[in-house]
Amino acid sequence: MDGAVGATQCPIPPNTEMTYKFKASPAGTSWYHGHFLDQYADGLFGPLIIHRRVEPNKEHYDTERILMVSDWYNDVARTKLSRWYLSTNNPEGIEPIPDAIIVNGKFSQSLFVKANGAKHIRFRIINAAAFSMYSFSIDGLPLHIIELDQTPVKPYTVSSFVINVAQRVSCYVNLDEFDQSLVPAEVPKTKSIYIRFRAMADMYPVDIRSYIAPYATPRYPYPIFFNPFYLAVLSFDSSNSLPTYPVHQERTESSGTDSDPEDTNILGARPFYRTNNRIPDATHFLKLVITFGPDSNNINRAYFNGVSYGSASNHGSHQVSNTKCVTSNKIPLLHQMAMRPNNLGIPSPIMTNASRLPVIQSDRNGHYLFPFGAVVDILLQNTDEGEHPFHSHGYNFWIISTSENPQAENLYRGAYLQRDVVSVPANGWVKIRLLANNPGAWLFHCHIEWHMDAGLAAAFIVGPNALLAQGYKINPAHKHICSK
Helix, strand or coil, X not given: CCCCECCCECCCCCCCCCCCCCCCCCCEEEEEECCCCCCCCCCCEEEEEECCCCCCCHHHCCEEEEEEEEEECCCCHHHHHHHHHCCCCCCCCCCCCCCEEEECCECCCCCEEECCCCCEEEEEEEECCCCCCEEEEEXXXXXXXXXXXXXXXXXXXECCEEECCCCXXXXXXXXXHCCHHHCCCCCCCCCEEEEEEEECHHHCCCCCCCCCCCCCCCCCCCCCCCCCEEEEEEECCCCCXXXXXXXXXXXXXXXCCCCCCCCCCCCCCCECCCCCCCCCCCCEEEEEEEEEEECCCCCEEEEECXXXXXXXXXXXXXXXXXXXXXXXXXXXXXXXXXXXXXXXXCCCCEEECCEEEEECCECCCCEEEECCCCEEEEEEEECCCCCEEEEECCCCEEEEEECCECCHHHHCCCCCXXXXXXXXXXXXXXXXXXXXXCCEEEEEEECCHHHHHCCCEEEEEECHHHHHHCCCCCCHHHHHHHCC
16 A cells, blocks of 8 residues: 555545555655645645664764745646646646745745754755656865665765655765855855855756746736745854855855766665665566657647556557556556456566567556566667656666666676665666565555656556465455445
8 A cells, every 4th residue: 555546546535544554664764645636746745754663874964854846836737737738738748847945845045954053964856846857065164975765875976966756865965064164255254155055957848937828827926937946044043144245156065976967866876784674686688668749639648658657548559458457537547456466468578679688568558567576678768858756656766777878787797776765867768677576556656746647657456366366355345435
């Protein structure tokens, strides 16, 4: 049970409640959010931090702060933005452009983060945006990365990093490392410094400096263009004093090894627990090709291998050939697995000329059958001009290599980085490895909300019989919610 409507549960009806009971694992930095009716784009999200009994790298920090960055839209996503995005009025498939950036619910220059005298601070950075990638830095301080998603890593020092949608990065700072030369000699010693987020302007399909959305409601002053720069203030004490140096006098310092600014996945960071990170050889293969294009109604859709998830129309010659396993808000895939584990209508893996390994098959409706215990190499081939963050429900996976870092497969063999969100470069590819040891129905999707609306998702159906062998039964309370 992970809350994905259509995969593991039905939507919770209005004025109804549902209790989730789960083991608090894996530990680390995570977040909760709605996955129905664009609810998280409208603000239904928050941090979920699970502390380890023995926290790796704890000796490096005394206190911690959470910074949750997100897009702000003036209009409601589920009633206005998504309807415009998936309409004939938007044949080019331009995603809704944010109106602002918020961090911890506050607009630029209104968030003060107080150190309260602490010198060593851990920051847990969570990207909860519906669309945007951001770079992150703190003036005059090196950032020592110690966790990526929920994977602890050995301290990896950078001056800044890029974080894509749904990714999490933890870093600590040592205020004694602050570069005092940032403050001009003629001004008083500063008691605070700027924290900076910057939306990656080149990821947007339009020029954000002049773009006026067709759906925008005129307000005074009008128009207001999206500002990709966000400032927060880190106060060394408990005051709300502003830095004494000019806001434009940005400088970030680092010692040691910088991350590759082109590598959003930060593959250079090394896992903290090398001995526990045993990586099995692949036993199966799956290639997922990412495309965008109009459907039969001239609405721009997103596709995995020619299939737009949840859409009645498929791209090209592919047609839905089987309806035994259906995506439904009334009968979740998890329930279907329990009711007919051997009759889901999804072919078993087969040998092809395209791979030396058995190839995972689908029903051409977006459902892929994974044998329980299979070790699957997944090649994500991106034909789109935009970068895409892909998230796997139910699993962490190893990032083997990317088109930006193809040498990683050999360079880091035996010590690949494990994450649950991978950023696939524009017109590039990523190779990940997943151990299918958690039976169930798990979504695998682009975490840009608009692309998930457009169908850039698949469902991994893992070990139906293994699910029953572990004692799974449909919860009567969950079944009752589906009947409403």
